Amino acid sequence: MADGDSGRDVARRVADLTLDVPDFPQPGIMFKDLTPLFASGPDFAATVDTIVAHYGRDTFDVVAGIEARGFMIAAAVAYATGVGVVPVRKVGKLPRQTLRQTYALEYGEATLELHADAFMNGQRVLVVDDVLATGGTAEATLNLVEQAGGVVAGFTVLLELAFLKGRERLKPRSVHALLTV
DSSP states (O other): OOBOTTOHHHHHHHHHTOEEEETOSSTTOEEEEOHHHHHOHHHHHHHHHHHHHHHOTTSOSEEEEETTHHHHHHHHHHHHHTOEEEEEEETTOOSSOEEEEEEEETTEEEEEEEETTSSOTTOEEEEEEEEESSSHHHHHHHHHHHHTTOEEEEEEEEEEOGGGOHHHHHTTSOOEEEEEO
16 A cells, blocks of 8 residues: 555555666666656646645745756746746756765765755755655755755655665655655
């Protein structure tokens, strides 16, 4: 049975539109493909509405999306609430002065960047991504938001891989996952 922080109906919708892709991006990894959810207009809209309802329209000033699928979610949530959207990118993709954080992945290492002037001091930032695995990407992003002067208003993902214990790594910060497997 599907479970998540916004209830079983929401979790089931996400689960039904998630495909398992074995051995991607390398052998032994089971990739969770959420593109069928993004491709379904009514389901994607309901997903965005769920995120907005969870936090409330007036609890954040801007949405930060983590490369790459987090961009789609962040842009939709930002549009739905009338706020701006900020990209958190892989190293070398942003054109101005950046803050940088390197972290371990479940299958390697990566570096994220954020424009140093992405937020006004104290601006409330909702951070969104597609999947929470080990928590390295999320932790790096939340740290970057705070280094840039933002205040993390929340962190939400469509899918949490609980067996990788990413939520534990992010404590005491809270995590909102629509589906936890």
